[in-house]
Amino acid sequence: MKTLVYLEQHGDAVTPASLGVLAKAQSLGGDVAALLAGSGVRALADRLGGVVFVADHALLEAPLPQPRVDVLERLVRDEGFEAVLFAQSVLASDVAAGLAARLDAGLNWDLVDAEVRGGALVGVRPALDDSVYVDVAWATTPALALFRAGAFDAGSGGGASEVREVPIALGERSTRVELVEQAVEESSGPSIQDADVIVAGGRGLGAPDRFELVEELARVLGGAVAATRAVVDAGWYPYAAQVGQTGKTVSPKLYVAIGVSGAVQHKVGMQGSGTVVAINKDPHAPIFEFADLAVVGDLHEIVPKLTELVRARRS
């Protein structure tokens, strides 16, 4: 199967999520190539290994989808790609959907895995708050697939790439949107609704100022801070951060519960979480029943150490 992987770059690096999809595509076998579209990205292409199409143009500098759809359409038609794979992001989702409409090609999104069965691509996606998995397929060629960010690890592959320039011919109607201003932010933290990582604090923290522990850990993990109903009621944290039955429902990849006892009300707020790590000094805390990793101990000692270790790893 001839596959094209759309790579996204932020700053001067290709995103790990895109590299993960590339590694996955390579593991599926067949003819795999990557596309890097942007301005001044040629250098990034060199180290990726394999065939890398580069579309380098000033009009591709801004992270806008429609010019990229033009590039992809041309490339897919010229090279006869049968599948185009994307790692989900705000930009990639818009590109994939636009391309789907342009080519009248089927698009499956939010995939967490894929395989080739009988020569055809089959994707896997969770549904209904991750309570069920669905096998999905395509009725068109090419098949377009959007994978959940972080679904795959970047491979160790690399090495010299065979770089091919893509001729750029952007339609007028694809370039009407203008980037006026851009501000890359040191995350003041994602909102808890969107966060991939959430660190939640409960009554076990003992006092409102202990929320600093939670905030620090959230910061180094790049996550959002949440609070249980008990703590919000006691006025320790604003209820914008409350997770729990009538607070927000969240489904991050990682949920770290610190000093949270795990009353059902709170549980159902975080039920959709991928992995749950709970730290509590009470060995019988109900939260341990559904934590993937239950840590019984003193959070006041464990959390600072954990924060340090994560910080060290990340830098």
Next chain:
Amino acid sequence: MKVAVCVKAVPSAATGAPLDPQTFRLDRSGDLALSEYDAHAVEEALRVRGDDGEVVVLSLGPERAGEALRKALAMGADRSVLIADAAFEGADLLATSAALAGALAREQAELVLFGQQSPEGNGACLWAAVAERLRLPVVSQVAELAVEEGAVRGKRQTELGYETLRAPLPAVVAVSDAINEPRYPSLKGIMGAKAKPQEVLSAADVGGARDSGTRVLALRPPPPRGERRRVENGSASDAAEAIVQFLVEKRLL
């Protein structure tokens, strides 16, 4: 300004929407409500409409979805258009975007708004597909919208931070839930909604029903959560190490 809002009527959370094991479609026999994400889009449309404008809500769904559209009318939208046809059962992105584009072509709105995502869709990006079919510029994830002469300016949130984009009208804009707080319909609004025009279109009215480009093969239970682990009785440093170890294993760090 004439604003069209594309909305989806989704199962009301209370009834829960199981997947039908035979057809693999959402069992939609329960109540349908206006998707919460779309309420933000309706609210934004009402804010930018202006005194002489018009807000039309459009949706693809079963006939029962008319009730959910009435909420948008109660909030202040002027008309609703529902594309209801058996041919659209199980419609995917291609079929849905084609149908909506067909209905929108009839409306010729200056601004087409979408809500951020469909709750059971996770990352659905209908707006980009519709914009493509209508040959209009598209801006998504807009958290702040301003209308200028002949253009819109949108401040959007991405994984990296903020961007401000400018698109000439007509344009398609998808708004994030950070953009506003949807108003509660007033009682007069609710009672007045019944009198507002609610049009129902068939597949023929929107250019036919496209075949879906995707298929569902099977449902299965998710992989088991994996063994649960417990760390106890060690030092705080051991515990912290164990956690890091665990996170690395799970590819979360």
Next chain:
Amino acid sequence: MIRPADYPPPAVDPFGAPTDPEPVEVDVAIVGAGPAGLAAAIRLGQLAPHLSVAVLEKGTAVGSHLLSGAVVRPGPLRELVGDFPSYGEVPGEAVYLLTQRRAVRVPTPPTMRNEGNVVVSLSQLGRWLAERAEAGGATVLPETAAVALLVDDERVVGVRTGDKGRGRDAEETARFEPGSDVRAKVTILAEGTAGHLTGAAVARFGLGGVNAQVWALGVKEVWRVARPLSRVIHTLGWPLRTAARWREFGGSFIYPLGEELVSLGLVVGLDYADAELSVHDLLQSLKLHPLVRELLDGGERVQWGAKTIPEGGFLSLPRRCSAPGLLLCGDAAGFVNVPALKGVHLAVETGRLAAEAAASGELESYDAALRSSWIWAELREVRNVRQAFGHGLWLGGALAGAMTLTRGRFPPRDRRNEPDAAQPVVTGAGRRAPAPDGKLTFDKLSSVFLSGNRTREDQPSHIRIASPVPRELGELWVRMCPAQVYEVGEEHPDGTVDVQVASSNCVQCGAITAKGGRLTPPEGGSGPEYTLT
């Protein structure tokens, strides 16, 4: 030993003059989309389609706040709307007297005979009736709470709906939307049990009956079962105490909803003496009884709910159910046949009669119609049964039996009662609840989740209680409440405690109104979202 009535809540006065410069105007405003309110709306559509009718419902959707068993006498409903959807006629029935381990079948008391009656989910029936009401021209307005009666010169001229978008401290948030005046020539209150406006109207217009109203708390669950249940079951006895001094009047019901679902619940009078009694937890215990456990084995709990039932019967009915511009019907006025455990047919009939009076323009005719209706005779006949059980299960049962046999002629007097809040409660009775196992038995918070409750947190509390109160009273409320709304907080030097109220847990059952506090309507759309109860 304390009496909740000694600690009354802050006064509430839900009356006001019309002030809205742009009111909504209708001919008839009906508060409550339950069987009584919807029957009234349907009847108005039949008799007087030219009248504009609005039905205000505080739940998210019609049915969201409807909960019952239910086995319904179909006659009045069939007369009104013809055939209606149900789970079919009662297939068979049995009454058991339970001990902790055994179940002894007893003959079905005549008042509990159910031949010809049908099993329904009241929540589903409500939704169907609402469609009929709308087809007849009524406008049903969910998420709309009526929080005050509009009064002009001692005449009710409509209702005021509640504000939306107020924060915890009643401040106006960005989404604030003030309520509206709904002006109506006739206002029909069909609020259901412990109706806030009804209670206030009865006091204001001097409509109180012979006895105070008293209530029972019913807590129920709907289960998907592995094997169909083939009969309607009622139980008496365990886990309730039979001795008179405990005043634990009640029993359980187990009804099949078709082949796949079972509705089961426990109903206990709120005049109980044991301050530690928790109806929620007793229901969990009940499920451990072999008789019940077997029915639920292999099944799954799919819904939970709680609601009070007015049990004062005939003698607690308002002496008049009408006032200028106002009519009262259904459970809100107390129209329940307690020994038969039936109120839906009475709600439907009173709703119908209220509609007829409203359409005729002569509201006083309503009371006359009630008195000459079969409703009156039916309720009068069983007027003392509930009070008989103040003598405990055995003597009470015997007295009740005698009352039934003599069709209410024995005893000749009317038996008085005490309000629930005036009954003293004692602590230290030492009843233990089983630890929930998460499969058959559950904790309160899990239960509240299964009620579909998604109440918005950031709003003022709708529950009025005195605070601080003696610790025993706080503990009473904590146990009483099936939704874990109350929590005993800080203790003061004088031994009293603050009571914290997690009002967003509230499923609006009404128990607090019976036991010394007051339930008022929260923001429209709050509370449970029942679909199968």
